[in-house]
Amino acid sequence: MSNVATQTYPPSDDMAANAHVNAAKYDAMYHASIADPEGFWLEQAQRIDWMKPFTKVKDVDFTFGQVKINWFADGALNVSANCIDRHLETRGDQTAIIWEPDSPDEEAQHISYRALHAQTCKMANILRDIGVGKGDRVIIYMPMIPEAAYAMLACARIGAIHSIVFAGFSPDALAARVQGSDAKVVITADYAPRGGKATPLKANADKALAGCDPSVKCMVVRRTGGDVAWNDARDVDYTALEKEASDICAPEEMNAEDPLFILYTSGSTGQPKGVVHTSGGYLVYAALTHEVTFDYHDGDVYWCTADVGWVTGHSYIVYGPLANGATTLMFEGVPTYPDASRFWQICEKHKVNQFYTAPTAIRALMGKGRAFVDGCDLSSLKLLGTVGEPINPEAWNWYNDVVGKGNCPIVDTWWQTETGGHLMTPLPGAHTTKPGAAMKPFFGIKPVVLEPTTGAEIEGNDVEGVLCIADSWPGQMRTVWGDHERFEQTYFSDYKGYYFTGDGCRRDADGDYWITGRVDDVINVSGHRMGTAEVESALVAHPKVAEAAVVGFPHDIKGQGIYCYVSLMSGENPSEDLRAELRNWVRSEIGPIASPDMIQWAPGLPKTRSGKIMRRILRKIAENDYGTLGDTSTLAEPEVVDDLIANRMNR
Numbered sequence: 001m002s003n004v005a006t007q008t009y010p011p012s013d014d015m016a017a018n019a020h021v022n023a024a025k026y027d028a029m030y031h032a033s034i035a036d037p038e039g040f041w042l043e044q045a046q047r048i049d050w051m052k053p054f055t056k057v058k059d060v061d062f063t064f065g066q067v068k069i070n071w072f073a074d075g076a077l078n079v080s081a082n083c084i085d086r087h088l089e090t091r092g093d094q095t096a097i098i099w100e101p102d103s104p105d106e107e108a109q110h111i112s113y114r115a116l117h118a119q120t121c122k123m124a125n126i127l128r129d130i131g132v133g134k135g136d137r138v139i140i141y142m143p144m145i146p147e148a149a150y151a152m153l154a155c156a157r158i159g160a161i162h163s164i165v166f167a168g169f170s171p172d173a174l175a176a177r178v179q180g181s182d183a184k185v186v187i188t189a190d191y192a193p194r195g196g197k198a199t200p201l202k203a204n205a206d207k208a209l210a211g212c213d214p215s216v217k218c219m220v221v222r223r224t225g226g227d228v229a230w231n232d233a234r235d236v237d238y239t240a241l242e243k244e245a246s247d248i249c250a251p252e253e254m255n256a257e258d259p260l261f262i263l264y265t266s267g268s269t270g271q272p273k274g275v276v277h278t279s280g281g282y283l284v285y286a287a288l289t290h291e292v293t294f295d296y297h298d299g300d301v302y303w304c305t306a307d308v309g310w311v312t313g314h315s316y317i318v319y320g321p322l323a324n325g326a327t328t329l330m331f332e333g334v335p336t337y338p339d340a341s342r343f344w345q346i347c348e349k350h351k352v353n354q355f356y357t358a359p360t361a362i363r364a365l366m367g368k369g370r371a372f373v374d375g376c377d378l379s380s381l382k383l384l385g386t387v388g389e390p391i392n393p394e395a396w397n398w399y400n401d402v403v404g405k406g407n408c409p410i411v412d413t414w415w416q417t418e419t420g421g422h423l424m425t426p427l428p429g430a431h432t433t434k435p436g437a438a439m440k441p442f443f444g445i446k447p448v449v450l451e452p453t454t455g456a457e458i459e460g461n462d463v464e465g466v467l468c469i470a471d472s473w474p475g476q477m478r479t480v481w482g483d484h485e486r487f488e489q490t491y492f493s494d495y496k497g498y499y500f501t502g503d504g505c506r507r508d509a510d511g512d513y514w515i516t517g518r519v520d521d522v523i524n525v526s527g528h529r530m531g532t533a534e535v536e537s538a539l540v541a542h543p544k545v546a547e548a549a550v551v552g553f554p555h556d557i558k559g560q561g562i563y564c565y566v567s568l569m570s571g572e573n574p575s576e577d578l579r580a581e582l583r584n585w586v587r588s589e590i591g592p593i594a595s596p597d598m599i600q601w602a603p604g605l606p607k608t609r610s611g612k613i614m615r616r617i618l619r620k621i622a623e624n625d626y627g628t629l630g631d632t633s634t635l636a637e638p639e640v641v642d643d644l645i646a647n648r649m650n651r
């Protein structure tokens, strides 16, 4: 990836004049946020309503062994009241959510703040009736339908902690999260229509729940009305109960540091961990970043194409926009169904002003040709955003020229599940953008570039290293669910005193930041984060597999693809059938997003004499860049490398 800009794009005069934040304001606010974080966040916290004011802004320690992160800790609030109730007086009839279904033949819905209030209260009352209370965990395994947002907000309303499992995950992955969070209820739907196909979500939930505690309830939203198996003792019919449920439900008073949600995400080792976000700081940070990064103004129609199964959907479809009283669009389908104009048709139909998507979608649509874009009226667009992985300049330019017609600033937002909201991004009225650069830290964010091995801070510009953050911000994750030690180990042990992001970065000659990708064993496939260890453990769970090593390799559309080296049990023979079997096996263990792109049979894996797999070498071979393998002298059996090169898949 190139990380030198050939062309740069200053804010338009209009943006510079009318945006919430222009260059001078960014400089002043950024400076204030670093010089006096307490004062800065005290003021910013006033953008939400507190049931009980806080007296202390920040109580943070990044010291390994005693990490604690608290913001506004003695304040109390309710997140759903902030996202709904407080808007009722001024914008009760305004559309809160525009819902666009999978098929353009089905009608879109416009859900007003008043209707959102009623539906959220109904869902909250039903959850209470089936025994869900403050602090209980609720799994949400849903299509992108309004009920998914009602479910999130209903949990927030009664103080339950939601954990959304992306509907593309397998029953096994769902079961692991039900068990890991010790959930009381799974909220699901009969089927999830997507791209003209319908995933049988309820049937998946049935399979998952077969292996869980029998007391776990299953609440079912009827999306398609298709047939589902029913277990009277366990299953709850939301669609039937909703008709009778009361639409009044008082919001629970929650402490600022009470968990709002858990979201499982992959790391470099072990199974996915439950990232915990809490209520007050998270909401302040999601709301502020949503307003400033996207330059959201009252009356705008804002669309983030993510799924609520990812953090982007949490912060930038639901919590941030609704806290700001925005109109947020929720889309059930995929960019290429019925054809590759779907996104642009929706922008035209609903007069979308801010559009936020992932590089993988841009690349896929770019490949279909510009006619799909040119046929639509995109004159409503004011700003474009991207998130999830580094964007290559070619995709950036296409987005800018073909979609934005050169009139829309592009915000390349770098952040993580762990960070709750944007940590680095250009601001549209303040910064000159460079294709592929995340540019500038958001208010309160102190990025540091460290020398990877010594951990020494690298000062100055035109430098590269690992990216850490020197101090906390309100949207930061607080812990790993049930495992604070793992939290400290993962993020605070390698570079003492800092939050370690897992990303590499470059600070260019102008002092602007470019994310160069993960420096750990996490890969990014179509913007979905995957631990290579997870795919490996799925592979070795297959009875014919003795050993497996998984690495990423460059992929034109997905950004990275999944490359697996597999050693079979003795007596087992490689075959195309077995390849297909293993691919399906991984899909069913984790989900289709983890589907291996390449499986290479490896009679041996390159290991050090102490038995550690040398991934650096496997990565090079997968990248088809085996000319510079580096030092292989420490390998136990250097000759395995020759075999792997000779039989590489990625020619």
Ligand code: WT7
Residues within 6 Å of the ligand: 265, 311, 312, 386, 387, 388, 389, 390, 391, 412, 413, 414, 415, 416, 417, 418, 438, 501, 502, 503, 515, 517, 518, 524, 527, 528, 529
């Ligand atoms: C990882 C986090 C944050 C929501 C989506 C992904 C990569 C994310 C960018 C960007 C370059 C990016 C990083 C990061 N990443 N945004 N704009 N430019 N890389 O969340 O699944 O937690 O993944 O995604 O490597 O660490 P996630």
